[in-house]
Amino acid sequence: MSMFGRRKIKKAAEKEFLISKEAPFAVEEAYKSLRTNLIFSLPEENCKIIEVTSSLQKEGKSITAANLAISLSKNGSRVILVDCDLRLPTIARKLRIEQKPGLTNLLFGMNKMHEVINHHVSGIDVIPAGDLPPNPSEVLGSQNMKTAIDHLAQHYDYVILDTPPVNVVSDAVILSKHASGVIMVVRSGKTALENVKDAVDTLKLANANILGFVMTDADEKKQYYDKYGYTYKQKKG
Numbered sequence: 001m002s003m004f005g006r007r008k009i010k011k012a013a014e015k016e017f018l019i020s021k022e023a024p025f026a027v028e029e030a031y032k033s034l035r036t037n038l039i040f041s042l043p044e045e046n047c048k049i050i051e052v053t054s055s056l057q058k059e060g061k062s063i064t065a066a067n068l069a070i071s072l073s074k075n076g077s078r079v080i081l082v083d084c085d086l087r088l089p090t091i092a093r094k095l096r097i098e099q100k101p102g103l104t105n106l107l108f109g110m111n112k113m114h115e116v117i118n119h120h121v122s123g124i125d126v127i128p129a130g131d132l133p134p135n136p137s138e139v140l141g142s143q144n145m146k147t148a149i150d151h152l153a154q155h156y157d158y159v160i161l162d163t164p165p166v167n168v169v170s171d172a173v174i175l176s177k178h179a180s181g182v183i184m185v186v187r188s189g190k191t192a193l194e195n196v197k198d199a200v201d202t203l204k205l206a207n208a209n210i211l212g213f214v215m216t217d218a219d220e221k222k223q224y225y226d227k228y229g230y231t232y233k234q235k236k237g
Helices: 025-041 061-074 091-095 103-107 136-140 143-153 171-176 193-205
Strands: 002-007 048-054 079-083 125-127 158-162 181-187 210-216
Touching: 025 061, 025 181, 025 210, 048 061, 048 171, 061 079, 061 091, 061 158, 061 181, 061 210, 079 091, 103 143, 136 171, 143 158, 171 193, 181 193, 193 210
Parallel strands: 002 210, 048 158, 048 181, 079 125, 079 158, 181 210
Antiparallel strands: none
C-alpha cells in the first residue's frame, strides 16, 4: 500500500482550489505527483475506474476527486468525474455546474447518458449527482449503475467516482466492487488513525483494491520539500 502524497492547499476555513491558472503552483504539482503514482499503480488497465473516498466527512475527498480528474485530463487522458455522493453531493457546486439532471436521473431512466454529461471548461466530463433519492445505497448497488459504469469504461481512460465516507454509510463499499482501485483521503490534524483503520478494514472485507492515501491540509512547515509544499512517500506492503 502506498501513500501517494500530502498536499497543502489551504486551511479548512479558506478557499479550496481547483487546478487552474489561478491555483497555487503547489496544488498542481501535488496532483501531478498523485497522477504519476496512480498511472504506475494500474498499468495494465484499459479504463481505470478510480473510487475516491474518506473515512468521515470534511476530509477533502470531493476536491481531491475533482483535481485528480483535471490533472489526468491535462496529461491527455479522456476523463469523466461522477458524483456518487447521493446524500451530500458537492461536485456540482465546486465545478459551478447544475446538479441535475445527473446520475440518478440517468439510472431511473428520466434522462439519456448524453443529457447528464457536462463538458467542463477544465477539460473533463462530469456527471453530477442529480435528484437525491430516498434510497442511495440501493440505487448505487443496482444493475443500472453497473451498466452505466460499464458504458463509461468503453468511452473514457479514467472514470473517477466521488463516493460518501466509508464509516458513515455503505455506499463506498458497494461501489468498490466496480473500481480498479480506491484512494483514501485523510485530513492532517483531523482524521483519527482509528477511523482510517476502520475504513480500511471495511474496504478490505469487500476485497477492495486500496491503492493508497492522499493527505490534505498538510502543514507546509513539516514537509520534506518546503518549496513545493507537499510530500511524497512510498511505503512497502
